[in-house]
Amino acid sequence: MASKPSELTPASLQEPRCEAADPAFLLSRRQFLFGVGATMTVLSMPGWLVRRGMPARVHAQVAEYPRQTIARLSALRTGDVLSFNYPWDHPQSLNFLVKLGERAGGGVGPDQDIVAFNSFCTHQGGPMAGTFRADIGVAGPCPIHWTTFDLTRHGMVVSGHATLGLPQILLEVDGDEIVAVGVMGLIFGYYDNRVDPSA
Numbered sequence: 001m002a003s004k005p006s007e008l009t010p011a012s013l014q015e016p017r018c019e020a021a022d023p024a025f026l027l028s029r030r031q032f033l034f035g036v037g038a039t040m041t042v043l044s045m046p047g048w049l050v051r052r053g054m055p056a057r058v059h060a061q062v063a064e065y066p067r068q069t070i071a072r073l074s075a076l077r078t079g080d081v082l083s084f085n086y087p088w089d090h091p092q093s094l095n096f097l098v099k100l101g102e103r104a105g106g107g108v109g110p111d112q113d114i115v116a117f118n119s120f121c122t123h124q125g126g127p128m129a130g131t132f133r134a135d136i137g138v139a140g141p142c143p144i145h146w147t148t149f150d151l152t153r154h155g156m157v158v159s160g161h162a163t164l165g166l167p168q169i170l171l172e173v174d175g176d177e178i179v180a181v182g183v184m185g186l187i188f189g190y191y192d193n194r195v196d197p198s199a
């Protein structure tokens with residue numbers, strides 16, 4: 001049986017095997033050109049921004065909400081519900097504050113049981129005002145399609161058609177004052193909570 005040519009060549013005369021020749025280590029021409037293009041684009045961005053009067057460093061924009069006093073801590077009792085408007089004096093900015101009597105996500109006060117939420121269902125805007133159930137710490141069911149929200153867990157959906165939790169009003173305690181300082185979640189009917197809906 002004839003031997004293959006490579007088997008006849010002395011080991012010292014065979015070309016050394018290079019790892020780079022392994023296909024796993026090779027770049028295609030397309031990958032190489034794409035890599036060069038991406039690198040040049042990134043390197044040229046700071047100069048491009050400066051030439052257009054923009055800072056080379058771009059800072060993240062952080063949502064800013066007003067601070068608004070909602071209630072007196074010393075006046076609240078377990079089961080109390082208060083209505084208030086925030087962040088706008090607008091029908092969809094209607095919210096409710098409750099003292100649940102049990103610790104809740106985002107809760108403030110000595111027992112971390114005071115929370116506040118927007119009053120409109122995230123599904124199709126059903127009115128949730130007046131649906132708070134103090135015995136089980138939920139709001140609902142929504143009168144339109146029966147979604148129920150858990151107020152002890154940041155307003156997450158318990159059951160029903162809605163897929164987003166009830167927007168939670170962020171609270172702080174400042175001395176004896178309970179202060180609204182922001183909103184977590186988009187209020188139904190708004191495209192941005194910070195844009196005045198009446199404008």
Ligand code: FES
Binds near residue numbers: 121144147161
């Ligand atoms: S509007 Fe509330 S569940 Fe549909």
